Amino acid sequence: MQGKNISDIIEQYLKSILAENNQIEIKRAQIAEKFDCVPSQINYVIKTRFSQQAGYAVESKRGGGGYVRIEKIQLQENCELLDLLLKNSMSQLTERQAEIIIQTLAENELITEQELCLILTMLSHQTLNDLDKQQEELVRAKLVNSILNRLKYKKC
Numbered sequence: 001m002q003g004k005n006i007s008d009i010i011e012q013y014l015k016s017i018l019a020e021n022n023q024i025e026i027k028r029a030q031i032a033e034k035f036d037c038v039p040s041q042i043n044y045v046i047k048t049r050f051s052q053q054a055g056y057a058v059e060s061k062r063g064g065g066g067y068v069r070i071e072k073i074q075l076q077e078n079c080e081l082l083d084l085l086l087k088n089s090m091s092q093l094t095e096r097q098a099e100i101i102i103q104t105l106a107e108n109e110l111i112t113e114q115e116l117c118l119i120l121t122m123l124s125h126q127t128l129n130d131l132d133k134q135q136e137e138l139v140r141a142k143l144v145n146s147i148l149n150r151l152k153y154k155k156c
Contacts, residue, residue, distance in 0.1 A: 023071040092137035
């Protein structure tokens with residue numbers, strides 16, 4: 001696992017469990033103990049890697065008997081996915097947020113691997129680096145929304 005940070009490792013672990021089950025229920029403290037990190041690291045991974053944009057539903061209960069339930073969203077067709085992504089679209093997107101959305105499109109076969117690579121290049125910080133951070137995130141969000149709307153028009 002050389003070259004991976006702890007967030008990537010935790011994400012990979014949770015996704016491997018989800019591959020075997022449609023839904024998982026975890027305790028933050030237990031997972032944190034397993035990976036020798038603080039529970040807030042688990043919160044970070046869940047918030048950034050298991051969002052609705054990435055195709056997951058997350059339910060959380062805090063406290064002593066608390067848990068986090070993660071479920072892969074099962075959509076009937078791609079139009080529902082596009083509607084969900086558009087409904088949850090933001091006016092600004094970080095490069096990581098945009099990457100999650102575009103990877104979700106590829107995982108659901110709405111775009112090809114080649115299109116994935118091209119779009120990620122177009123949305124990268126390296127491509128948009130002439131803009132200040134706020135402008136960069138605004139432009140990135142507009143581009144992603146345009147892509148989603150175009151796919152919706154084309155597919156639905």
